[in-house]
Amino acid sequence: MTVRERTQCLEEQILSPYAAKSAASKGRQKPEEECPLRTCFQRDRDRIVHCKAFRRLKQKTQVFLSPEGDHYRTRLTHTVEVAQIARTIARALQLNEDLTEAIALGHDLGHTPFGHAGEYVLNKILPQGFHHYEQSVRVVQLLEEDGQGLNLTFEVLDGILNHKKGHTPQTQEGWVVQFSDRIAYMNHDIEDAIREGVLSADQLPPKVVQVLGNTKSERIKCLILDMVAHGVEQIGFSPKIEEQYLTLHRFMYQNVYVNPYAKKEESKVEKLLTELYEYFSANPEKMPWEYTEIYKKEGCERAVCDYIAGMSDEYAVRLFEKIFVPQKWDVF
Ligand code: MG
Numbered sequence: 001m002t003v004r005e006r007t008q009c010l011e012e013q014i015l016s017p018y019a020a021k022s023a024a025s026k027g028r029q030k031p032e033e034e035c036p037l038r039t040c041f042q043r044d045r046d047r048i049v050h051c052k053a054f055r056r057l058k059q060k061t062q063v064f065l066s067p068e069g070d071h072y073r074t075r076l077t078h079t080v081e082v083a084q085i086a087r088t089i090a091r092a093l094q095l096n097e098d099l100t101e102a103i104a105l106g107h108d109l110g111h112t113p114f115g116h117a118g119e120y121v122l123n124k125i126l127p128q129g130f131h132h133y134e135q136s137v138r139v140v141q142l143l144e145e146d147g148q149g150l151n152l153t154f155e156v157l158d159g160i161l162n163h164k165k166g167h168t169p170q171t172q173e174g175w176v177v178q179f180s181d182r183i184a185y186m187n188h189d190i191e192d193a194i195r196e197g198v199l200s201a202d203q204l205p206p207k208v209v210q211v212l213g214n215t216k217s218e219r220i221k222c223l224i225l226d227m228v229a230h231g232v233e234q235i236g237f238s239p240k241i242e243e244q245y246l247t248l249h250r251f252m253y254q255n256v257y258v259n260p261y262a263k264k265e266e267s268k269v270e271k272l273l274t275e276l277y278e279y280f281s282a283n284p285e286k287m288p289w290e291y292t293e294i295y296k297k298e299g300c301e302r303a304v305c306d307y308i309a310g311m312s313d314e315y316a317v318r319l320f321e322k323i324f325v326p327q328k329w330d331v332f
Helices: 003-014 040-050 052-059 075-092 097-106 115-125 132-147 154-161 172-196 206-212 216-230 239-257 266-282 289-298 300-310 313-324
Strands: none
Touching (some): 040 154, 052 075, 052 313, 075 097, 075 172, 075 216, 097 172, 132 154, 132 300, 172 216, 172 239, 206 216, 206 239, 216 239, 266 313, 289 300
């Protein structure tokens, strides 16, 4: 018996009947020989951690654009927080922790530079629209590994595609990540907004504080405990907690997500990305070769949007400067 086979037996013994068992995975688009050590979901998690798009998350905006402070979230630290919350819930509900972790670590790989402001710009450009959850799937299926993709399992792809609220993942693990994303971003956005000075802790709605808790730690704990108590059959919050979560979401929307101070740089994002788009549409041969290949197969809009979507905030700014800002003479 291999180590993987032993793990698969353990999954059968330990996990809930509602869990996705690795031995019963619907598999990969291109069949592969099994690993002697790791289940298919462990392998998917490892492929995501080792891919280039994962490393680029460290320089992508979460909510606050390119913050100088060391303690603001980036897309990478957000992803790690989602994975932590999701694994805690998955283990408590006896779900497949490896599958949960793989979905969580991959869920935002398709995010554009500059957060939702970047997504908004690309959505206007692409005729079929641009959504980060679809782009995350495109990254792992096509853009990584020089156009070969990571060949992930069906369950991980489904969880990544359907991590956004309102979507319907096919596994309980996918549902856990969808809710963990909501728990993570709400609480770290509050913390970052207080750090930025656009919010003070005493502004939070009193009923929300009373039910969910006064600190980030208390609120995350309350939301996780509620999900675990709600059970594995239908993943979610109890009605009482969901109501307070939604109140908090509305509050954050009004006070932070559209706050003119927090969003003051966003109009520049549209200008910067639109200029880059027009430049590379006119000069597609200036893109890295993997995108010129997409240009030949799928056309200009798709190729340039893939290129721009993959950029980190820093990369987009440096590229813009290189193309459009006069460079100083280097006299030495
Ligand atoms: Mg997310």
